[in-house]
Amino acid sequence: MTNVATTATIPPVRPAAHTAPRFDMYVSIHKALRHFMTDTLHRVGRLDVEDAAETGQVLGQLDSLLTLCIDHVHNENRFVHTAIEARQPGGAGRTEQEHVEHLESIEALRAEGRALADAPATERPLLALRLYRHLALFVAENLQHMHFEETHNNAVLWACYSDAELFALHQQIIASLPLDETLLVARWMIPASTPAERAAMVGGMKAGAPAPVFQQVVDAFRPHLDETAWDRLARAVGVAQQPGLVDFR
Ligand SMILES: [Fe+2]
Known part of the structure:
Protein backbone atom coordinates (compact mmCIF):
# COMPACT_ATOMS: atom_id res chain seq x y z
CA MET A 1 0.00 0.00 0.00
CA THR A 2 1.23 3.47 -0.78
CA ASN A 3 -0.19 6.96 -0.83
CA VAL A 4 -0.09 7.58 2.90
CA ALA A 5 0.67 11.23 3.46
CA THR A 6 3.06 12.19 6.22
CA THR A 7 1.86 14.19 9.17
CA ALA A 8 3.97 17.06 7.85
CA THR A 9 1.39 17.56 5.10
CA ILE A 10 -1.46 18.14 7.55
CA PRO A 11 -2.35 21.81 7.81
CA PRO A 12 -2.56 23.13 11.34
CA VAL A 13 -5.94 23.10 12.97
CA ARG A 14 -7.42 26.56 12.72
CA PRO A 15 -9.91 27.05 15.54
CA ALA A 16 -11.80 29.68 13.59
CA ALA A 17 -12.54 27.15 10.87
CA HIS A 18 -13.98 24.74 13.40
CA THR A 19 -16.06 27.25 15.28
CA ALA A 20 -17.24 29.39 12.40
CA PRO A 21 -21.03 29.29 12.24
CA ARG A 22 -21.11 28.09 8.67
CA PHE A 23 -22.86 25.13 7.11
CA ASP A 24 -20.45 22.16 7.14
CA MET A 25 -21.46 19.47 4.66
CA TYR A 26 -18.49 17.27 5.55
CA VAL A 27 -18.84 16.89 9.30
CA SER A 28 -21.55 14.24 9.64
CA ILE A 29 -20.67 11.96 6.74
CA HIS A 30 -17.03 12.06 7.81
CA LYS A 31 -18.00 11.11 11.38
CA ALA A 32 -19.87 8.15 9.87
CA LEU A 33 -16.85 7.13 7.80
CA ARG A 34 -14.43 7.46 10.73
CA HIS A 35 -16.74 5.27 12.83
CA PHE A 36 -17.20 2.66 10.09
CA MET A 37 -13.48 2.59 9.22
CA THR A 38 -12.19 2.25 12.78
CA ASP A 39 -14.79 -0.38 13.74
CA THR A 40 -13.91 -2.43 10.66
CA LEU A 41 -10.20 -2.08 11.32
CA HIS A 42 -10.76 -3.28 14.89
CA ARG A 43 -12.76 -6.30 13.70
CA VAL A 44 -10.15 -7.28 11.11
CA GLY A 45 -7.42 -6.96 13.74
CA ARG A 46 -9.13 -9.34 16.17
CA LEU A 47 -10.47 -11.75 13.54
CA ASP A 48 -10.37 -15.47 14.34
CA VAL A 49 -9.64 -16.89 10.89
CA GLU A 50 -10.49 -20.38 12.13
CA ASP A 51 -14.09 -19.23 12.58
CA ALA A 52 -15.65 -19.33 9.11
CA ALA A 53 -18.80 -17.48 10.14
CA GLU A 54 -16.88 -14.63 11.76
CA THR A 55 -14.50 -14.43 8.80
CA GLY A 56 -17.43 -14.15 6.42
CA GLN A 57 -19.11 -11.50 8.57
CA VAL A 58 -15.97 -9.38 8.90
CA LEU A 59 -15.05 -9.62 5.21
CA GLY A 60 -18.65 -8.70 4.42
CA GLN A 61 -18.37 -5.61 6.61
CA LEU A 62 -15.09 -4.73 4.90
CA ASP A 63 -16.74 -5.05 1.49
CA SER A 64 -19.62 -2.86 2.64
CA LEU A 65 -17.18 -0.24 3.94
CA LEU A 66 -15.17 -0.20 0.71
CA THR A 67 -18.33 0.09 -1.40
CA LEU A 68 -19.43 3.07 0.68
CA CYS A 69 -15.98 4.62 0.31
CA ILE A 70 -16.25 4.32 -3.48
CA ASP A 71 -19.70 5.92 -3.48
CA HIS A 72 -18.43 8.68 -1.18
CA VAL A 73 -15.54 9.47 -3.52
CA HIS A 74 -17.88 9.64 -6.50
CA ASN A 75 -20.37 11.85 -4.62
CA GLU A 76 -17.66 14.27 -3.55
CA ASN A 77 -16.23 14.37 -7.07
CA ARG A 78 -19.64 14.88 -8.67
CA PHE A 79 -21.08 17.46 -6.30
CA VAL A 80 -18.46 19.03 -4.02
CA HIS A 81 -15.41 19.16 -6.26
CA THR A 82 -17.52 20.38 -9.16
CA ALA A 83 -18.79 23.21 -6.97
CA ILE A 84 -15.27 24.12 -5.81
CA GLU A 85 -13.82 24.06 -9.32
CA ALA A 86 -16.70 26.17 -10.67
CA ARG A 87 -15.72 29.11 -8.50
CA GLN A 88 -12.06 28.43 -7.68
CA PRO A 89 -10.40 26.51 -10.54
CA GLY A 90 -7.78 24.15 -9.13
CA GLY A 91 -9.22 24.42 -5.62
CA ALA A 92 -10.10 20.73 -5.46
CA GLY A 93 -6.91 19.53 -7.13
CA ARG A 94 -5.30 17.85 -4.14
CA THR A 95 -8.35 15.95 -2.93
CA GLU A 96 -9.29 15.04 -6.50
CA GLN A 97 -5.91 13.33 -6.92
CA GLU A 98 -6.18 11.66 -3.51
CA HIS A 99 -9.54 10.22 -4.55
CA VAL A 100 -7.84 8.53 -7.51
CA GLU A 101 -5.34 6.98 -5.10
CA HIS A 102 -8.14 5.92 -2.72
CA LEU A 103 -9.90 4.01 -5.51
CA GLU A 104 -6.63 2.20 -6.29
CA SER A 105 -6.16 1.33 -2.61
CA ILE A 106 -9.75 0.07 -2.36
CA GLU A 107 -9.19 -2.34 -5.26
CA ALA A 108 -6.01 -3.60 -3.59
CA LEU A 109 -7.83 -4.13 -0.29
CA ARG A 110 -10.65 -5.96 -2.03
CA ALA A 111 -8.12 -8.27 -3.66
CA GLU A 112 -6.56 -8.96 -0.26
CA GLY A 113 -9.98 -9.72 1.19
CA ARG A 114 -10.72 -12.19 -1.59
CA ALA A 115 -7.29 -13.78 -1.15
CA LEU A 116 -7.99 -14.28 2.56
CA ALA A 117 -11.41 -15.78 1.87
CA ASP A 118 -10.00 -18.24 -0.68
CA ALA A 119 -6.78 -19.19 1.14
CA PRO A 120 -6.09 -22.55 2.76
CA ALA A 121 -6.31 -22.48 6.55
CA THR A 122 -2.54 -22.48 7.06
CA GLU A 123 -2.13 -19.23 5.09
CA ARG A 124 -5.03 -17.29 6.60
CA PRO A 125 -3.31 -15.88 9.72
CA LEU A 126 -0.60 -14.11 7.70
CA LEU A 127 -3.06 -12.92 5.07
CA ALA A 128 -5.33 -11.52 7.79
CA LEU A 129 -2.42 -9.67 9.38
CA ARG A 130 -1.41 -8.25 5.98
CA LEU A 131 -4.98 -7.09 5.37
CA TYR A 132 -5.15 -5.53 8.84
CA ARG A 133 -1.96 -3.54 8.33
CA HIS A 134 -2.91 -2.34 4.86
CA LEU A 135 -6.42 -1.40 5.99
CA ALA A 136 -4.78 0.58 8.83
CA LEU A 137 -2.73 2.53 6.28
CA PHE A 138 -5.86 3.19 4.23
CA VAL A 139 -7.69 4.45 7.32
CA ALA A 140 -4.69 6.62 8.24
CA GLU A 141 -4.65 8.18 4.78
CA ASN A 142 -8.38 8.81 4.92
CA LEU A 143 -8.18 10.44 8.36
CA GLN A 144 -5.67 12.93 6.99
CA HIS A 145 -7.61 13.39 3.77
CA MET A 146 -10.87 14.13 5.59
CA HIS A 147 -9.10 16.63 7.83
CA PHE A 148 -7.83 18.47 4.75
CA GLU A 149 -11.32 18.51 3.26
CA GLU A 150 -12.83 19.83 6.49
CA THR A 151 -10.28 22.65 6.70
CA HIS A 152 -9.00 23.59 3.23
CA ASN A 153 -11.99 22.53 1.11
CA ASN A 154 -14.48 23.95 3.58
CA ALA A 155 -12.57 27.26 3.59
CA VAL A 156 -12.92 27.41 -0.20
CA LEU A 157 -16.60 26.49 -0.08
CA TRP A 158 -17.31 29.08 2.60
CA ALA A 159 -15.45 31.78 0.65
CA CYS A 160 -17.24 31.02 -2.61
CA TYR A 161 -20.77 30.04 -1.57
CA SER A 162 -23.48 31.19 0.80
CA ASP A 163 -24.82 28.80 3.42
CA ALA A 164 -28.09 28.64 1.50
CA GLU A 165 -26.22 27.48 -1.60
CA LEU A 166 -24.21 24.92 0.38
CA PHE A 167 -27.33 23.59 2.08
CA ALA A 168 -29.03 23.22 -1.31
CA LEU A 169 -25.99 21.36 -2.64
CA HIS A 170 -26.02 19.06 0.38
CA GLN A 171 -29.71 18.33 -0.18
CA GLN A 172 -28.89 17.37 -3.78
CA ILE A 173 -26.32 14.86 -2.51
CA ILE A 174 -28.76 13.34 -0.01
CA ALA A 175 -31.51 13.12 -2.62
CA SER A 176 -29.16 11.27 -4.97
CA LEU A 177 -28.46 8.45 -2.50
FE1 LIG B 1 -12.82 12.95 -0.02
Missing part, protein backbone atom coordinates in the same frame (compact mmCIF):
# COMPACT_ATOMS: atom_id res chain seq x y z
CA PRO A 178 -30.25 5.11 -2.92
CA LEU A 179 -32.19 3.99 0.17
CA ASP A 180 -29.79 1.19 1.09
CA GLU A 181 -26.90 3.66 1.19
CA THR A 182 -28.95 6.10 3.28
CA LEU A 183 -29.69 3.33 5.78
CA LEU A 184 -26.05 2.23 5.92
CA VAL A 185 -24.86 5.78 6.48
CA ALA A 186 -27.48 6.32 9.21
CA ARG A 187 -26.33 3.15 10.98
CA TRP A 188 -22.81 4.58 11.38
CA MET A 189 -23.55 8.33 11.38
CA ILE A 190 -26.17 8.65 14.10
CA PRO A 191 -24.22 6.74 16.80
CA ALA A 192 -21.08 8.69 15.86
CA SER A 193 -22.76 12.08 16.30
CA THR A 194 -23.37 14.31 19.30
CA PRO A 195 -26.85 14.36 20.89
CA ALA A 196 -27.51 17.77 19.34
CA GLU A 197 -26.42 16.55 15.89
CA ARG A 198 -28.55 13.42 16.24
CA ALA A 199 -31.61 15.44 17.17
CA ALA A 200 -31.14 17.81 14.23
CA MET A 201 -30.61 15.05 11.67
CA VAL A 202 -33.28 12.64 12.90
CA GLY A 203 -35.72 15.47 13.48
CA GLY A 204 -35.13 16.65 9.92
CA MET A 205 -35.70 13.14 8.58
CA LYS A 206 -38.91 12.78 10.58
CA ALA A 207 -40.19 16.06 9.15
CA GLY A 208 -39.16 15.36 5.57
CA ALA A 209 -39.26 11.63 4.90
CA PRO A 210 -42.29 9.40 4.33
CA ALA A 211 -43.21 7.54 7.53
CA PRO A 212 -42.16 4.07 6.28
CA VAL A 213 -38.76 5.41 5.19
CA PHE A 214 -38.26 7.18 8.51
CA GLN A 215 -39.09 3.92 10.28
CA GLN A 216 -36.42 2.11 8.26
CA VAL A 217 -33.85 4.78 9.11
CA VAL A 218 -34.62 4.49 12.83
CA ASP A 219 -34.45 0.70 12.63
CA ALA A 220 -30.99 1.00 11.04
CA PHE A 221 -29.37 2.99 13.85
CA ARG A 222 -31.55 2.18 16.89
CA PRO A 223 -29.72 -1.08 17.84
CA HIS A 224 -26.45 0.84 17.93
CA LEU A 225 -27.46 3.52 20.44
CA ASP A 226 -27.38 2.81 24.15
CA GLU A 227 -30.54 3.39 26.18
CA THR A 228 -29.43 6.79 27.45
CA ALA A 229 -28.69 8.04 23.94
CA TRP A 230 -31.93 6.62 22.53
CA ASP A 231 -34.02 8.08 25.35
CA ARG A 232 -32.50 11.53 24.83
CA LEU A 233 -32.99 11.37 21.06
CA ALA A 234 -36.55 10.05 21.31
CA ARG A 235 -37.50 12.90 23.63
CA ALA A 236 -35.82 15.48 21.38
CA VAL A 237 -37.57 14.45 18.18
CA GLY A 238 -40.84 13.19 19.67
CA VAL A 239 -40.94 9.49 18.95
CA ALA A 240 -42.06 6.67 21.19
CA GLN A 241 -39.22 5.36 23.32
CA GLN A 242 -39.98 1.66 23.16
CA PRO A 243 -37.31 -0.19 21.17
CA GLY A 244 -38.46 -0.96 17.67
CA LEU A 245 -41.56 1.20 17.83
CA VAL A 246 -41.73 4.64 16.30
CA ASP A 247 -44.88 6.54 17.10
CA PHE A 248 -45.40 9.82 15.28
CA ARG A 249 -46.70 12.47 17.64
Whole structure:
Protein backbone atom coordinates (compact mmCIF):
# COMPACT_ATOMS: atom_id res chain seq x y z
CA MET A 1 0.00 0.00 0.00
CA THR A 2 1.23 3.47 -0.78
CA ASN A 3 -0.19 6.96 -0.83
CA VAL A 4 -0.09 7.58 2.90
CA ALA A 5 0.67 11.23 3.46
CA THR A 6 3.06 12.19 6.22
CA THR A 7 1.86 14.19 9.17
CA ALA A 8 3.97 17.06 7.85
CA THR A 9 1.39 17.56 5.10
CA ILE A 10 -1.46 18.14 7.55
CA PRO A 11 -2.35 21.81 7.81
CA PRO A 12 -2.56 23.13 11.34
CA VAL A 13 -5.94 23.10 12.97
CA ARG A 14 -7.42 26.56 12.72
CA PRO A 15 -9.91 27.05 15.54
CA ALA A 16 -11.80 29.68 13.59
CA ALA A 17 -12.54 27.15 10.87
CA HIS A 18 -13.98 24.74 13.40
CA THR A 19 -16.06 27.25 15.28
CA ALA A 20 -17.24 29.39 12.40
CA PRO A 21 -21.03 29.29 12.24
CA ARG A 22 -21.11 28.09 8.67
CA PHE A 23 -22.86 25.13 7.11
CA ASP A 24 -20.45 22.16 7.14
CA MET A 25 -21.46 19.47 4.66
CA TYR A 26 -18.49 17.27 5.55
CA VAL A 27 -18.84 16.89 9.30
CA SER A 28 -21.55 14.24 9.64
CA ILE A 29 -20.67 11.96 6.74
CA HIS A 30 -17.03 12.06 7.81
CA LYS A 31 -18.00 11.11 11.38
CA ALA A 32 -19.87 8.15 9.87
CA LEU A 33 -16.85 7.13 7.80
CA ARG A 34 -14.43 7.46 10.73
CA HIS A 35 -16.74 5.27 12.83
CA PHE A 36 -17.20 2.66 10.09
CA MET A 37 -13.48 2.59 9.22
CA THR A 38 -12.19 2.25 12.78
CA ASP A 39 -14.79 -0.38 13.74
CA THR A 40 -13.91 -2.43 10.66
CA LEU A 41 -10.20 -2.08 11.32
CA HIS A 42 -10.76 -3.28 14.89
CA ARG A 43 -12.76 -6.30 13.70
CA VAL A 44 -10.15 -7.28 11.11
CA GLY A 45 -7.42 -6.96 13.74
CA ARG A 46 -9.13 -9.34 16.17
CA LEU A 47 -10.47 -11.75 13.54
CA ASP A 48 -10.37 -15.47 14.34
CA VAL A 49 -9.64 -16.89 10.89
CA GLU A 50 -10.49 -20.38 12.13
CA ASP A 51 -14.09 -19.23 12.58
CA ALA A 52 -15.65 -19.33 9.11
CA ALA A 53 -18.80 -17.48 10.14
CA GLU A 54 -16.88 -14.63 11.76
CA THR A 55 -14.50 -14.43 8.80
CA GLY A 56 -17.43 -14.15 6.42
CA GLN A 57 -19.11 -11.50 8.57
CA VAL A 58 -15.97 -9.38 8.90
CA LEU A 59 -15.05 -9.62 5.21
CA GLY A 60 -18.65 -8.70 4.42
CA GLN A 61 -18.37 -5.61 6.61
CA LEU A 62 -15.09 -4.73 4.90
CA ASP A 63 -16.74 -5.05 1.49
CA SER A 64 -19.62 -2.86 2.64
CA LEU A 65 -17.18 -0.24 3.94
CA LEU A 66 -15.17 -0.20 0.71
CA THR A 67 -18.33 0.09 -1.40
CA LEU A 68 -19.43 3.07 0.68
CA CYS A 69 -15.98 4.62 0.31
CA ILE A 70 -16.25 4.32 -3.48
CA ASP A 71 -19.70 5.92 -3.48
CA HIS A 72 -18.43 8.68 -1.18
CA VAL A 73 -15.54 9.47 -3.52
CA HIS A 74 -17.88 9.64 -6.50
CA ASN A 75 -20.37 11.85 -4.62
CA GLU A 76 -17.66 14.27 -3.55
CA ASN A 77 -16.23 14.37 -7.07
CA ARG A 78 -19.64 14.88 -8.67
CA PHE A 79 -21.08 17.46 -6.30
CA VAL A 80 -18.46 19.03 -4.02
CA HIS A 81 -15.41 19.16 -6.26
CA THR A 82 -17.52 20.38 -9.16
CA ALA A 83 -18.79 23.21 -6.97
CA ILE A 84 -15.27 24.12 -5.81
CA GLU A 85 -13.82 24.06 -9.32
CA ALA A 86 -16.70 26.17 -10.67
CA ARG A 87 -15.72 29.11 -8.50
CA GLN A 88 -12.06 28.43 -7.68
CA PRO A 89 -10.40 26.51 -10.54
CA GLY A 90 -7.78 24.15 -9.13
CA GLY A 91 -9.22 24.42 -5.62
CA ALA A 92 -10.10 20.73 -5.46
CA GLY A 93 -6.91 19.53 -7.13
CA ARG A 94 -5.30 17.85 -4.14
CA THR A 95 -8.35 15.95 -2.93
CA GLU A 96 -9.29 15.04 -6.50
CA GLN A 97 -5.91 13.33 -6.92
CA GLU A 98 -6.18 11.66 -3.51
CA HIS A 99 -9.54 10.22 -4.55
CA VAL A 100 -7.84 8.53 -7.51
CA GLU A 101 -5.34 6.98 -5.10
CA HIS A 102 -8.14 5.92 -2.72
CA LEU A 103 -9.90 4.01 -5.51
CA GLU A 104 -6.63 2.20 -6.29
CA SER A 105 -6.16 1.33 -2.61
CA ILE A 106 -9.75 0.07 -2.36
CA GLU A 107 -9.19 -2.34 -5.26
CA ALA A 108 -6.01 -3.60 -3.59
CA LEU A 109 -7.83 -4.13 -0.29
CA ARG A 110 -10.65 -5.96 -2.03
CA ALA A 111 -8.12 -8.27 -3.66
CA GLU A 112 -6.56 -8.96 -0.26
CA GLY A 113 -9.98 -9.72 1.19
CA ARG A 114 -10.72 -12.19 -1.59
CA ALA A 115 -7.29 -13.78 -1.15
CA LEU A 116 -7.99 -14.28 2.56
CA ALA A 117 -11.41 -15.78 1.87
CA ASP A 118 -10.00 -18.24 -0.68
CA ALA A 119 -6.78 -19.19 1.14
CA PRO A 120 -6.09 -22.55 2.76
CA ALA A 121 -6.31 -22.48 6.55
CA THR A 122 -2.54 -22.48 7.06
CA GLU A 123 -2.13 -19.23 5.09
CA ARG A 124 -5.03 -17.29 6.60
CA PRO A 125 -3.31 -15.88 9.72
CA LEU A 126 -0.60 -14.11 7.70
CA LEU A 127 -3.06 -12.92 5.07
CA ALA A 128 -5.33 -11.52 7.79
CA LEU A 129 -2.42 -9.67 9.38
CA ARG A 130 -1.41 -8.25 5.98
CA LEU A 131 -4.98 -7.09 5.37
CA TYR A 132 -5.15 -5.53 8.84
CA ARG A 133 -1.96 -3.54 8.33
CA HIS A 134 -2.91 -2.34 4.86
CA LEU A 135 -6.42 -1.40 5.99
CA ALA A 136 -4.78 0.58 8.83
CA LEU A 137 -2.73 2.53 6.28
CA PHE A 138 -5.86 3.19 4.23
CA VAL A 139 -7.69 4.45 7.32
CA ALA A 140 -4.69 6.62 8.24
CA GLU A 141 -4.65 8.18 4.78
CA ASN A 142 -8.38 8.81 4.92
CA LEU A 143 -8.18 10.44 8.36
CA GLN A 144 -5.67 12.93 6.99
CA HIS A 145 -7.61 13.39 3.77
CA MET A 146 -10.87 14.13 5.59
CA HIS A 147 -9.10 16.63 7.83
CA PHE A 148 -7.83 18.47 4.75
CA GLU A 149 -11.32 18.51 3.26
CA GLU A 150 -12.83 19.83 6.49
CA THR A 151 -10.28 22.65 6.70
CA HIS A 152 -9.00 23.59 3.23
CA ASN A 153 -11.99 22.53 1.11
CA ASN A 154 -14.48 23.95 3.58
CA ALA A 155 -12.57 27.26 3.59
CA VAL A 156 -12.92 27.41 -0.20
CA LEU A 157 -16.60 26.49 -0.08
CA TRP A 158 -17.31 29.08 2.60
CA ALA A 159 -15.45 31.78 0.65
CA CYS A 160 -17.24 31.02 -2.61
CA TYR A 161 -20.77 30.04 -1.57
CA SER A 162 -23.48 31.19 0.80
CA ASP A 163 -24.82 28.80 3.42
CA ALA A 164 -28.09 28.64 1.50
CA GLU A 165 -26.22 27.48 -1.60
CA LEU A 166 -24.21 24.92 0.38
CA PHE A 167 -27.33 23.59 2.08
CA ALA A 168 -29.03 23.22 -1.31
CA LEU A 169 -25.99 21.36 -2.64
CA HIS A 170 -26.02 19.06 0.38
CA GLN A 171 -29.71 18.33 -0.18
CA GLN A 172 -28.89 17.37 -3.78
CA ILE A 173 -26.32 14.86 -2.51
CA ILE A 174 -28.76 13.34 -0.01
CA ALA A 175 -31.51 13.12 -2.62
CA SER A 176 -29.16 11.27 -4.97
CA LEU A 177 -28.46 8.45 -2.50
CA PRO A 178 -30.25 5.11 -2.92
CA LEU A 179 -32.19 3.99 0.17
CA ASP A 180 -29.79 1.19 1.09
CA GLU A 181 -26.90 3.66 1.19
CA THR A 182 -28.95 6.10 3.28
CA LEU A 183 -29.69 3.33 5.78
CA LEU A 184 -26.05 2.23 5.92
CA VAL A 185 -24.86 5.78 6.48
CA ALA A 186 -27.48 6.32 9.21
CA ARG A 187 -26.33 3.15 10.98
CA TRP A 188 -22.81 4.58 11.38
CA MET A 189 -23.55 8.33 11.38
CA ILE A 190 -26.17 8.65 14.10
CA PRO A 191 -24.22 6.74 16.80
CA ALA A 192 -21.08 8.69 15.86
CA SER A 193 -22.76 12.08 16.30
CA THR A 194 -23.37 14.31 19.30
CA PRO A 195 -26.85 14.36 20.89
CA ALA A 196 -27.51 17.77 19.34
CA GLU A 197 -26.42 16.55 15.89
CA ARG A 198 -28.55 13.42 16.24
CA ALA A 199 -31.61 15.44 17.17
CA ALA A 200 -31.14 17.81 14.23
CA MET A 201 -30.61 15.05 11.67
CA VAL A 202 -33.28 12.64 12.90
CA GLY A 203 -35.72 15.47 13.48
CA GLY A 204 -35.13 16.65 9.92
CA MET A 205 -35.70 13.14 8.58
CA LYS A 206 -38.91 12.78 10.58
CA ALA A 207 -40.19 16.06 9.15
CA GLY A 208 -39.16 15.36 5.57
CA ALA A 209 -39.26 11.63 4.90
CA PRO A 210 -42.29 9.40 4.33
CA ALA A 211 -43.21 7.54 7.53
CA PRO A 212 -42.16 4.07 6.28
CA VAL A 213 -38.76 5.41 5.19
CA PHE A 214 -38.26 7.18 8.51
CA GLN A 215 -39.09 3.92 10.28
CA GLN A 216 -36.42 2.11 8.26
CA VAL A 217 -33.85 4.78 9.11
CA VAL A 218 -34.62 4.49 12.83
CA ASP A 219 -34.45 0.70 12.63
CA ALA A 220 -30.99 1.00 11.04
CA PHE A 221 -29.37 2.99 13.85
CA ARG A 222 -31.55 2.18 16.89
CA PRO A 223 -29.72 -1.08 17.84
CA HIS A 224 -26.45 0.84 17.93
CA LEU A 225 -27.46 3.52 20.44
CA ASP A 226 -27.38 2.81 24.15
CA GLU A 227 -30.54 3.39 26.18
CA THR A 228 -29.43 6.79 27.45
CA ALA A 229 -28.69 8.04 23.94
CA TRP A 230 -31.93 6.62 22.53
CA ASP A 231 -34.02 8.08 25.35
CA ARG A 232 -32.50 11.53 24.83
CA LEU A 233 -32.99 11.37 21.06
CA ALA A 234 -36.55 10.05 21.31
CA ARG A 235 -37.50 12.90 23.63
CA ALA A 236 -35.82 15.48 21.38
CA VAL A 237 -37.57 14.45 18.18
CA GLY A 238 -40.84 13.19 19.67
CA VAL A 239 -40.94 9.49 18.95
CA ALA A 240 -42.06 6.67 21.19
CA GLN A 241 -39.22 5.36 23.32
CA GLN A 242 -39.98 1.66 23.16
CA PRO A 243 -37.31 -0.19 21.17
CA GLY A 244 -38.46 -0.96 17.67
CA LEU A 245 -41.56 1.20 17.83
CA VAL A 246 -41.73 4.64 16.30
CA ASP A 247 -44.88 6.54 17.10
CA PHE A 248 -45.40 9.82 15.28
CA ARG A 249 -46.70 12.47 17.64
FE1 LIG B 1 -12.82 12.95 -0.02
